[in-house]
Amino acid sequence: xxxxxxxxxxxxxxxxxxxxxxxxxxxxxxxxxxxxxxxxxxxxxxxxxxxxxxxxxxxxxxxxxxxxxxxxxxxxxxxxxxxxxxxxxxxxxxxxxxxxxxxxxxxxxxxxxxxxxxxxxxxxxxxxxxxxxxxxxxxxxxxxxxxxxxxxxxxxxxxxxxxxxxxxxxxxxxxxxxxxxxxxxxxxxxxxxxxxxxxxxxxxxxxxxxxxxxxxxxxxxxxxxxxxxxxxxxxxxxxxxxxxxxxxxxxxxxxxxxxxxxxxxxxxxxxxxxxxxxxxxxxxxxxxxxxxxxxxxxxxxxxxxxxxxxxxxxxxxxxxxxxxxxxxxxxxxxxxxxxxxxxxxxxxxxxxxxxxxxxxxxxxxxxxxxxxxxxxxxxxxxxxxxxxxxxxxxxxxxxxxxxxxxxxxxxxxxxxxxxxxxxxxxxxxxxxxxxx
Numbered sequence: 285x286x287x288x289x290x291x292x293x294x295x296x297x298x299x300x301x302x303x304x305x306x307x308x309x310x311x312x313x314x315x316x317x318x319x320x321x322x323x324x325x326x327x328x329x330x331x332x333x334x335x336x337x338x339x340x341x342x343x344x345x346x347x348x349x350x351x352x353x354x355x356x357x358x359x360x361x362x363x364x365x366x367x368x369x370x371x372x373x374x375x376x377x378x379x380x381x382x383x384x385x386x387x388x389x390x391x392x393x394x395x396x397x398x399x400x401x402x403x404x405x406x407x408x409x410x411x412x413x414x415x416x417x418x419x420x421x422x423x424x425x426x427x428x429x430x431x432x433x434x435x436x437x438x439x440x441x442x443x444x445x446x447x448x449x450x451x452x453x454x455x456x457x458x459x460x461x462x463x464x465x466x467x468x469x470x471x472x473x474x475x476x477x478x479x480x481x482x483x484x485x486x487x488x489x490x491x492x493x494x495x496x497x498x499x500x501x502x503x504x505x506x507x508x509x510x511x512x513x514x515x516x517x518x519x520x521x522x523x524x525x526x527x528x529x530x531x532x533x534x535x536x537x538x539x540x541x542x543x544x545x546x547x548x549x550x551x552x553x554x555x556x557x558x559x560x561x562x563x564x565x566x567x568x569x570x571x572x573x574x575x576x577x578x579x580x581x582x583x584x585x586x587x588x589x590x591x592x593x594x595x596x597x598x599x600x601x602x603x604x605x606x607x608x609x610x611x612x613x614x615x616x617x618x619x620x621x622x623x624x625x626x627x628x629x630x631x632x633x634x635x636x637x638x639x640x641x642x643x644x645x646x647x648x649x650x651x652x653x654x655x656x657x658x659x660x661x662x663x664x665x666x667x668x669x670x671x672x673x674x675x676x677x678x679x680x681x682x683x684x685x686x687x688x689x690x691x692x693x694x695x696x697x698x699x700x701x702x703x704x705x706x707x708x709x710x711x712x713x714x715x716x717x718x719x720x
Contacts, residue, residue, distance in 0.1 A: 324634030326709045332623035338596045339620040342612050353601040359625045362597035374587045381580045392569045403559045410552040417545035432530040439523040446516040453509035460502040467498040605629040634711050636695040642715040643693045652697050655712045665697040
């Protein structure tokens with residue numbers, strides 16, 4: 285009974301001794317030790333592959349679970365029939381616009397050349413009209429009158445020549461008429477002899493041919509006479525026109541002549557204005573070509589976008605690794621952004637929750653000595669990044685130490701994978717030592 289009563293006393297003494305010992309360890313109690321060392325779990329880095337912004341029916345699955353894949357390797361494809369039709373339609377529209385641009389440019393070039401030629405002619409017409417107007421206003425010069433008198437004499441000589449032509453043609457007609465009369469008499473005589481059996485058919489044919497030739501020659505000379513008579517008429521008109529012009533030069537310009545000269549200048553200038561309006565049509569044509577080119581640029585952007593979408597319907601591996609899961613099968617429909625293939629990259633990492641009082645010992649890119657508890661050895665890790673932990677994690681960290689709330693951080697550390705490191709192994713990292 286006495287021994288039973290002594291047990292609580294002994295326990296109390298032991299507890300006090302242990303507590304004193306812990307106090308002598310400068311606060312290295314369980315809570316303090318937890319703050320000095322942090323544990324994490326090795327995790328395999330995985331990539332969830334999905335079709336970016338594309339949904340549709342799976343047409344082919346190129347991999348299966350446990351396959352090793354390389355970055356860029358095709359994993360699966362979506363149906364592209366609809367987008368192929370869209371691409372074909374856009375290309376046809378672009379081809380049509382190419383034809384329209386080529387036609388518009390050809391027409392514009394032709395129009396520009398014609399307009400330039402018309403403008404040059406119009407300017408020449410204006411200069412000529414102004415020169416003619418100046419002559420009308422200043423009157424005829426002596427040399428102009430003399431030149432016009434020569435033109436009148438020349439026209440009169442042309443009349444004489446034409447009259448001589450008429451005389452010669454009349455003589456020719458008379459001669460040709462005599463030949464016809466002679467041929468007709470010869471034919472009539474031969475025909476009478478032939479009818480009486482005194483002449484041959486050949487003789488009659490010869491007489492007929494001679495008559496036909498004579499008649500044709502008569503018709504030709506008669507035509508020449510008519511032509512010569514017309515030449516006389518034309519020459520006479522020319523004489524009258526030259527005499528009228530000479531009379532105007534000698535008498536000077538009338539008010540009607542001045543008005544007519546001004547009208548000629550105005551008409552020439554009006555033609556130039558019409559050509560200038562044609563320049564506006566050319567400018568409008570260039571504007572229309574620019575619009576067509578802008579439409580083509582917009583179609584090119586649409587085509588590029590469609591090609592990008594088509595390319596995104598071919599899912600490729602974003603990293604080297606092992607396929608651990610293939611979700612859909614060929615023929616099934618998938619939504620945009622839904623993970624369809626999971627790839628285990630082979631990279632390992634673990635996360636640590638570190639309080640703000642120790643976070644200064646960790647830096648991105650620094651080396652971390654990592655103890656793998658189950659293997660009883662240390663491995664080298666590299667800090668990938670440091671970020672603020674969720675609020676619940678900070679609260680948990682503060683409660684472990686029995687302190688007021690403090691901020692907690694997540695430190696992700698990458699570890700090079702070896703054959704003896706397995707996912708799920710626990711690692712331990714001291715937090716009171718600075719990283720290298």
